[in-house]
Amino acid sequence: MFRLRYLQLSLFCGILFFGQTLWAKEADKLLDLPLDQLVNVEVVSASRFKQKSSEAPSAVDVVTAEDIRSFGWRTLADALNAMRGLVVRNDRNYSYLGNRGFSRTGDYNSRVLFMIDGRRMNDAIYDQGALGEDFPLEMNLIERIEYIPGSGSSVYGANALLGVVNVITKKGKDFNGVRISGEAGSLDTYRGRLTYGKKWQNGADLLINGSQYFSHGADKLFFPEFSSINGGIAQDMDLERSSRTFGKFSYGDFTLRGGIVDRYKRVPTAAFGTLFNDKDFYTVDQRAYVDLDYLTQVNNDLGMEVRAFHHWYDYHGIYPYDFNNGIPPLVRVENFDAVDSRWWGGEFKLTGTQFKHHKWLTGLDVQYDQLQHLVNYDIKPFQSFLNSNRHGWRAGVYVQDEYRITDHLLINAGLRLDYHHMINSLQLNPRVGLIWDITPAFTAKLLYSSAFRAPNTNERDYNSPRTNVSNPNNKEELIKSYEVVTEWYPGKGLKLLGTLFYNDLSKVLVQDPVSLKFVNTGKFHTYGFELGAEKRWGNNRLFKLTWTHNYTRDENLNGGSWAPDSPKNLVKLHYAEPLFNDTLRLGFEEIFVDDRRTLANNIAPSYHLFNIDLAIPKPIYGFQASLGIYNVLDQRFKVLGGIEHVQDTLSMDGRTVRFRLEYSF
Amino acid sequence: MRLRDGCIPLIIRKTYTVLLVGIISCNVSFADPTSEIQSLTIAFLYNFMKLSEWPTDVGSDGLTLCVTEGRDFVEELQSIQGKLIKNKTLRVKNLVLGDNPGDCQLLFLPSEEKPIRLREWLKLIEYKPVLTVSDTPGFLDQGGMVNLVSEDNHLQFEVNLELAKKAGIEMSSQMLKIAREVRGK
Numbered sequence: 001m002f003r004l005r006y007l008q009l010s011l012f013c014g015i016l017f018f019g020q021t022l023w024a025k026e027a028d029k030l031l032d033l034p035l036d037q038l039v040n041v042e043v044v045s046a047s048r049f050k051q052k053s054s055e056a057p058s059a060v061d062v063v064t065a066e067d068i069r070s071f072g073w074r075t076l077a078d079a080l081n082a083m084r085g086l087v088v089r090n091d092r093n094y095s096y097l098g099n100r101g102f103s104r105t106g107d108y109n110s111r112v113l114f115m116i117d118g119r120r121m122n123d124a125i126y127d128q129g130a131l132g133e134d135f136p137l138e139m140n141l142i143e144r145i146e147y148i149p150g151s152g153s154s155v156y157g158a159n160a161l162l163g164v165v166n167v168i169t170k171k172g173k174d175f176n177g178v179r180i181s182g183e184a185g186s187l188d189t190y191r192g193r194l195t196y197g198k199k200w201q202n203g204a205d206l207l208i209n210g211s212q213y214f215s216h217g218a219d220k221l222f223f224p225e226f227s228s229i230n231g232g233i234a235q236d237m238d239l240e241r242s243s244r245t246f247g248k249f250s251y252g253d254f255t256l257r258g259g260i261v262d263r264y265k266r267v268p269t270a271a272f273g274t275l276f277n278d279k280d281f282y283t284v285d286q287r288a289y290v291d292l293d294y295l296t297q298v299n300n301d302l303g304m305e306v307r308a309f310h311h312w313y314d315y316h317g318i319y320p321y322d323f324n325n326g327i328p329p330l331v332r333v334e335n336f337d338a339v340d341s342r343w344w345g346g347e348f349k350l351t352g353t354q355f356k357h358h359k360w361l362t363g364l365d366v367q368y369d370q371l372q373h374l375v376n377y378d379i380k381p382f383q384s385f386l387n388s389n390r391h392g393w394r395a396g397v398y399v400q401d402e403y404r405i406t407d408h409l410l411i412n413a414g415l416r417l418d419y420h421h422m423i424n425s426l427q428l429n430p431r432v433g434l435i436w437d438i439t440p441a442f443t444a445k446l447l448y449s450s451a452f453r454a455p456n457t458n459e460r461d462y463n464s465p466r467t468n469v470s471n472p473n474n475k476e477e478l479i480k481s482y483e484v485v486t487e488w489y490p491g492k493g494l495k496l497l498g499t500l501f502y503n504d505l506s507k508v509l510v511q512d513p514v515s516l517k518f519v520n521t522g523k524f525h526t527y528g529f530e531l532g533a534e535k536r537w538g539n540n541r542l543f544k545l546t547w548t549h550n551y552t553r554d555e556n557l558n559g560g561s562w563a564p565d566s567p568k569n570l571v572k573l574h575y576a577e578p579l580f581n582d583t584l585r586l587g588f589e590e591i592f593v594d595d596r597r598t599l600a601n602n603i604a605p606s607y608h609l610f611n612i613d614l615a616i617p618k619p620i621y622g623f624q625a626s627l628g629i630y631n632v633l634d635q636r637f638k639v640l641g642g643i644e645h646v647q648d649t650l651s652m653d654g655r656t657v658r659f660r661l662e663y664s665f
Numbered sequence: 666m667r668l669r670d671g672c673i674p675l676i677i678r679k680t681y682t683v684l685l686v687g688i689i690s691c692n693v694s695f696a697d698p699t700s701e702i703q704s705l706t707i708a709f710l711y712n713f714m715k716l717s718e719w720p721t722d723v724g725s726d727g728l729t730l731c732v733t734e735g736r737d738f739v740e741e742l743q744s745i746q747g748k749l750i751k752n753k754t755l756r757v758k759n760l761v762l763g764d765n766p767g768d769c770q771l772l773f774l775p776s777e778e779k780p781i782r783l784r785e786w787l788k789l790i791e792y793k794p795v796l797t798v799s800d801t802p803g804f805l806d807q808g809g810m811v812n813l814v815s816e817d818n819h820l821q822f823e824v825n826l827e828l829a830k831k832a833g834i835e836m837s838s839q840m841l842k843i844a845r846e847v848r849g850k
Contacts, residue, residue, distance in 0.1 A: 491763025
């Protein structure tokens with residue numbers, strides 16, 4: 001921790017020194033050039049314009065940096081929870097994403113692909129997508145978040161079963177100087193952040209950010225299931241600390257990115273059969289990566305991207321438990337659980353427009369899982385339960401073509417072949433999208449795709465006497481998804497959306513409650529629809545309403561029944577109003593999550609989460625501020641406990657407040 | 666507590682060294698100006714407005730440059746907002762489907778615009794004095810006036826003079842001289 005802070009400090013000093021002399025207003029200079037010189041200006045970071053969402057083979061949902069400002073989302077989890085069809089569950093250790101009614105407790109977001117600027121973030125142990133304070137990026141660095149529902153293995157390979165989340169970062173020029181930010185909030189929560197961004201005359205752009213987060217959490221958390229111990233009170237057990245650094249440097253066609261996050265969480269739930277109210281029960285997650293990206297336009301009709309990356313993920317936790325398993329006397333033993341992993345590889349991608357009416361894309365991804373090390377042992381008396389090592393290759397080749405058959409009709413077809421060291425067979429996954437522009441304002445899409453997910457090291461190798469048994473024989477799980485999307489733009493910037501979807505998940509890896517092994521017995525079907533309306537005004541006023549209705553059936557539960565943790569209805573309303581010419585901005589957020597069936601076959605009741613944010617969105621004498629009130633109605637809403645919890649449901653925090661002040665210079 | 670203590674900090678230190686070296690080396694300046702395509706496109710549009718003449722009754726209270734929603738220029742557009750062209754203030758307007766483009770002096774239709782929408786926009790301003798510009802390949806054939814064409818990492822442009830004349834727009838001889846191709850001279 002100390003070393004990290006020292007590095008951040010020395011880095012900022014260095015940048016400030018170099019930054020002072022180099023600034024010039026590039027845009028203004030360009031405008032002064034006469035036309036005969038403009039034709040000689042060379043284009044850098046060639047044209048890879050965003051695909052129009054109405055042409056994407058999916059019902060894409062996007063939130064922007066402005067939305068993050070308007071609604072005061074503190075983490076990626078907050079932002080995703082605001083998006084269509086998604087719901088985030090937090091068990092006071094990690095955050096988990098449910099998609100269109102599908103969510104499995106005990107899973108670490110392995111069925112959604114998470115990316116930062118197109119680079120895969122799911123780790124090589126749990127395939128975990130970090131959403132909370134363990135996500136490598138601070139919210140102020142996010143330019144926009146794209147959520148692409150449906151399976152996307154045809155381009156992205158493994159894990160893109162239920163959707164793809166791509167987080168696009170800002171550039172240094174978006175900050176153009178130093179920004180200091182301080183936050184204080186309820187439950188003794190603090191955050192400090194220092195950002196530096198600059199773009200130089202020659203096009204070089206640098207962004208660097210360092211931050212520290214601390215939250216004491218509620219002094220007392222009451223768990224009625226443990227009322228015999230300390231009156232069911234977990235005292236000072238919800239503590240969380242996180243430190244993050246992210247840097248991005250672009251010059252010409254090259255971009256270098258690097259991020260590190262180090263996060264500590266005390267776990268108050270006595271999960272995994274640990275002792276209740278024991279302050280040594282914690283988890284630490286450390287994620288780091290570097291990514292060198294070369295993106296160029298070879299000629300007018302051919303673009304190329306080459307990428308090299310290296311990732312690290314370390315985790316460890318102390319799990320104090322009673323050696324005698326509840327039979328007196330209590331013998332407290334600390335169990336040490338840890339992983340150590342690293343993986344690296346490269347990506348090569350070509351995009352072309354040589355052929356009239358065609359846009360094609362082809363690529364090769366290679367990843368070497370160099371180290372996938374799991375250990376688990378009791379510290380004293382020492383007893384080892386697990387020390388597994390694994391390594392191996394993954395590779396995928398893919399092609400995709402977007403063919404405009406007529407002015408009204410577009411077909412998007414893709415195919416990907418994957419090799420993965422965790423499974424024996426090659427995986428072939430197609431995607432076909434038919435996009436029909438019925439009128440200039442009305443588009444309909446017909447989509448089909450399939451995807452796979454290989455068992456992760458955790459599901460394959462993990463072994464611990466109380467919770468898991470390894471299974472060398474488990475296989476990949478599969479999904480086929482079918483969707484109809486209609487988009488209508490009736491005018492004045494209003495966008496209306498309707499979707500109809502059906503997901504067929506088979507061979508899903510579930511943990512067998514008896515053998516404790518992960519086996520491919522799960523079978524789930526989801527069908528549902530979504531309706532949405534969105535309007536954005538030029539002055540940053542926003543209105544957005546979405547409703548997702550679905551039914552997910554777990555075919556193994558009572559011979560086919562409503563799946564646990566699957567709310568049948570999700571309604572999200574967002575309204576942002578600029579006041580006094582956007583000097584102040586008021587954001588209202590209302591999220592309704594319907595009843596969910598719990599693992600013990602009870603009902604976790606529906607809840608409304610209502611948040612208000614008041615912000616000074618544009619600097620006044622360099623100052624910006626925001627005041628967020630979360631869970632205004634003070635609802636003690638409940639989320640599901642997993643198989644690792646004694647609790648059937650877990651109560652979440654009530655009303656909290658956060659104040660943030662920022663200064664830019 | 667970590668299995669391999671110090672592994673991550675070392676890597677980060679390396680990353681920063683690379684970053685710092687990058688900052689130092691980016692001090693070097695180059696002879697040929699370079700730009701991102703967004704900024705360059707806006708600079709072209711700004712020049713087209715400077716080098717064109719509209720009928721006298723048009724744009725008496727300022728000049729309006731319109732961009733349809735296909736592309737997200739945001740900051741680049743802000744850089745020309747309020748500039749003076751022949752003593753007239755330049756306004757920038759983002760158009761969404763259903764808006765009337767008749768008040769625009771220049772309408773930019775990004776290549777992301779779907780073919781049927783592009784046609785719809787062109788239909789709405791037929792015979793009106795609106796200079797239409799796009800970077801869609803073959804824009805002149807579809808009834809556009811100025812086509813931005815990228816060639817070997819540079820932007821060039823082609824002009825359909827006949828169409829512009831019909832709409833009552835005059836382009837300066839300077840603009841026509843620089844154009845890669847002029848139709849209907």
